[in-house]
Amino acid sequence: MAPLSILIVGCGCAGPVLASFLLLAPDTRPEDLPHITIVERAGAHRAAGQNIDIRGTGATLIRKLGVEQKIRAATTGEEGMQIVDDQNQVWVSAPADKTGRVQTATSDIEILRGTLVDILTKRSEQISDGVKARGGRGIDYVNGDYVEELDQDGAKVHVRFAKSGERRSYDVVVGADGLQSRTRRQAFGDEGDAQRLKYLSTIAAFYSMPAAATDSLWRRWWHGENRRSITVRPSGQEGRSTVVLLLVHPDERATAVAKLGPKGAPQQKALLKKYFDHGEWECDRVMREMEAADDFYYDLVAQVKMEKWHKGRVVLLGDAGCCAAPISGMGTTLALNGAYNLAGALTHHPDDPNAAFDAFETAMRPLVDVAQKLPPGNPELFHWKTSWGIWIMRWAFRAIFSSGIGTLAEKFMGPPADVVGVKEYGFRQPEEMQVDV
Numbered sequence: 457m458a459p460l461s462i463l464i465v466g467c468g469c470a471g472p473v474l475a476s477f478l479l480l481a482p483d484t485r486p487e488d489l490p491h492i493t494i495v496e497r498a499g500a501h502r503a504a505g506q507n508i509d510i511r512g513t514g515a516t517l518i519r520k521l522g523v524e525q526k527i528r529a530a531t532t533g534e535e536g537m538q539i540v541d542d543q544n545q546v547w548v549s550a551p552a553d554k555t556g557r558v559q560t561a562t563s564d565i566e567i568l569r570g571t572l573v574d575i576l577t578k579r580s581e582q583i584s585d586g587v588k589a590r591g592g593r594g595i596d597y598v599n600g601d602y603v604e605e606l607d608q609d610g611a612k613v614h615v616r617f618a619k620s621g622e623r624r625s626y627d628v629v630v631g632a633d634g635l636q637s638r639t640r641r642q643a644f645g646d647e648g649d650a651q652r653l654k655y656l657s658t659i660a661a662f663y664s665m666p667a668a669a670t671d672s673l674w675r676r677w678w679h680g681e682n683r684r685s686i687t688v689r690p691s692g693q694e695g696r697s698t699v700v701l702l703l704v705h706p707d708e709r710a711t712a713v714a715k716l717g718p719k720g721a722p723q724q725k726a727l728l729k730k731y732f733d734h735g736e737w738e739c740d741r742v743m744r745e746m747e748a749a750d751d752f753y754y755d756l757v758a759q760v761k762m763e764k765w766h767k768g769r770v771v772l773l774g775d776a777g778c779c780a781a782p783i784s785g786m787g788t789t790l791a792l793n794g795a796y797n798l799a800g801a802l803t804h805h806p807d808d809p810n811a812a813f814d815a816f817e818t819a820m821r822p823l824v825d826v827a828q829k830l831p832p833g834n835p836e837l838f839h840w841k842t843s844w845g846i847w848i849m850r851w852a853f854r855a856i857f858s859s860g861i862g863t864l865a866e867k868f869m870g871p872p873a874d875v876v877g878v879k880e881y882g883f884r885q886p887e888e889m890q891v892d893v
């Protein structure tokens with residue numbers, strides 16, 4: 457039986473982890489390991505991106521990949537979350553649980569997305585080099601391209617790459633291409649995509665900016681009338697902070713400009729200025745820096761809900777098939793679990809991708825179901841139309857956190873990152889990745 461040929465579309469969080477575990481299959485000769493190609497549209501040099509977190513079983517999986525120390529050494533150092541008012545007075549302080557046992561708003565592993573993707577990609581390259589040195593094929597990385605056409609005939613998936621024009625055929629194609637997955641639309645049809653992508657009536661924009669004297673290792677969260685908020689966070693990079701703008705129940709212009717994708721950044725920034733440029737709190741600075749930002753990212757806050765994550769020989773992974781939305785705090789942990797379970801399933805059913813996809817879905821469904829159940833009132837509970845609503849929210853959360861109820865609630869209502877355990881597939885344990893000193 458020839459080794460499986462697998463195309464992974466997307467080298468974000470899930471893609472390189474899937475490739476790494478596939479090459480760590482137990483009791484397999486290097487020449488029998490799958491032949492893997494990863495195609496990434498963004499090219500080799502990606503922006504640092506914004507703060508994302510790894511929680512619970514996600515931490516177990518980075519340990520299995522031998523990158524835990526490397527990742528922990530590259531975290532942003534965030535101490536916790538503070539709710540602040542127009543005068544920058546702190547109303548609520550919710551510190552991070554640095555043991556990782558309680559899922560607080562700030563996790564014990566907060567890291568910039570680009571830094572994490574770099575580490576995960578580097579790890580996959582190292583594992584691939586090891587396989588090549590032992591006579592295997594390893595991973596072929598295609599940067600700056602994407603799949604223009606995708607067809608399948610039951611035995612193979614045939615693709616045409618947009619930039620190179622090259623046509624290739626694979627046994628399996630994995631769509632790990634994020635929330636707006638093109639692979640999902642190509643395999644499952646464009647028509648039903650609006651039903652799969654559940655918009656949570658919220659828009660998020662992310663970018664980084666130079667740090668100011670008011671920035672610290674605490675995440676500061678300011679709220680404005682008409683259901684707006686701004687979060688300023690430590691980035692872990694000298695002299696830089698990161699920003700998240702949230703609009704809850706915005707008008708339809710906000711969704712219209714989201715559809716323009718990264719090319720629509722000028723229209724998206726112009727719209728955000730209409731919402732935020734009114735001189736409150738640190739809005740002047742935040743808006744000025746938004747204009748200058750070259751790592752600006754704007755998207756709908758949405759979940760992807762699907763009954764099945766595979767069609768024929770195409771399977772969806774991470775946000776592409778089961779996005780839980782950034783406000784769930786579970787996106788990266790879900791992506792890591794998905795990559796691990798898909799690799800486990802393909803390793804144990806190398807001759808039968810359909811059986812592998814069924815096993816993958818059985819392993820993942822319980823975790824996806826709990827991850828997609830957002831705590832009641834999220835995000836409306838923090839985002840009010842009037843200044844009275846905001847004032848009451850601040851008092852209520854101050855009372856909840858100063859009485860200790862908030863910490864107790866986090867124990868039971870924090871992201872469900874430990875609820876579903878990690879299955880054992882017997883993957884080889886790679887050496888711990890070197891931490892630069």
Ligand SMILES: Cc1cc2nc3c(=O)[nH]c(=O)nc-3n(C[C@H](O)[C@H](O)[C@H](O)COP(=O)(O)OP(=O)(O)OC[C@H]3O[C@@H](n4cnc5c(N)ncnc54)[C@H](O)[C@@H]3O)c2cc1C
Pocket residue numbers: 465466467468469470471495496497498505506507508509569601602603632633634635637638639662753773774775776782787788791
């Ligand atoms: C630029 C960017 C910034 C983000 N910022 C945040 C953030 O600040 N906070 C947060 O919680 N989450 C953020 N996310 C989402 C977060 O990374 C994911 O929720 C999570 O890590 C799940 O990982 P994933 O691998 O499924 O998807 P992602 O990490 O999103 O990876 C998908 C990858 O596929 C690539 N891709 C997309 N389309 C194609 C295509 N057609 N062909 C080839 N490659 C393609 C993308 O460039 C990306 O590298 C961001 C995602 C992106 C792409």
